């Protein structure tokens with residue numbers, strides 16, 4: 311297999327890289343969807359699952375091969391995407407390591423599992439790339455950070471970017487930054503939904519129907535993020551533009567400050583970062 315450098319999945323000489331997604335849950339199915347959206351043929355994508363029923367569901371929904379055989383799927387793949395829970399990664403690596411072909415790229419989205427853990431369990435020289443994605447990847451609006459292992463070079467990072475091309479933003483970072491990335495963008499969608507839910511609930515308290523309050527909250531968060539992205543302006547500048555002197559917005563924001571919402575967001579991110587470090591420490595030093 312040649313990893314190639316084109317933006318699509320096909321390579322001139324050997325055909326497209328065959329990808330096996332191990333673990334077809336929320337993130338695994340998102341990755342399957344992203345591969346197909348990026349132009350991979352369903353024939354070149356396989357997904358494995360623990361339960362036969364879920365494997366069948368994935369096969370019929372996406373037209374890809376789906377099985378319960380990690381070792382077999384891994385042996386046939388050029389790229390492996392590990393999307394099992396962190397505590398299952400070790401047993402999956404033990405299953406796949408003996409049959410792994412030289413040069414197979416191993417990409418993992420498991421939170422907190424350090425690259426050295428993969429490198430200890432896989433044949434020497436196996437290129438490993440660790441990814442921290444997030445759930446909006448499902449609609450191409452995700453934010454992922456990727457970090458290379460000791461045997462992963464530019465071509466492996468580029469191939470990982472091709473695999474993730476339809477998931478949204480992809481940035482390169484050093485592995486040491488992934489705990490912080492997990493706290494901001496990995497877990498971040500939950501903070502955004504928390505805010506949306508709180509705004510909708512407040513709307514109901516103020517007399518709006520739940521349906522209308524939720525629609526307004528979702529559109530407001532979506533539009534605000536889109537405006538920040540398209541203008542590139544600092545969030546404080548954008549916030550000031552909403553805030554008329556002596557008006558409603560300053561009254562609201564001063565109450566957010568009084569309730570320690572900003573400090574709460576920082577504390578939440580620190581807790582997520584600490585949990586990510588704690589998960590990583592389970593995998594030895």
Ligand SMILES: NC(=O)C1=CN([C@@H]2O[C@H](COP(=O)(O)OP(=O)(O)OC[C@H]3O[C@@H](n4cnc5c(N)ncnc54)[C@H](OP(=O)(O)O)[C@@H]3O)[C@@H](O)[C@H]2O)C=CC1
Pocket residue numbers: 332333334335336337338358359360361364380393394395396398402419420421422442443444445496
């Ligand atoms: N969800 C998120 O927002 C994010 C998740 N991640 C990471 O993605 C990974 C997957 O998370 P998520 O998709 O949410 O979890 P899910 O539980 O939805 O998906 C994991 C899937 O793997 C299956 N599975 C379990 N054991 C095996 C096995 N031995 N072989 C093959 N498949 C198996 C599970 O089946 P069963 O349910 O039957 O056990 C399940 O369907 C995690 O490591 C997480 O840290 C990273 C960033 C964001």
Ligand SMILES: O=C(O)[C@@H]1CCC=N1
Pocket residue numbers: 421492496497
């Ligand atoms: O909650 C978790 O552990 C995973 C990692 C980031 C988002 N979900």
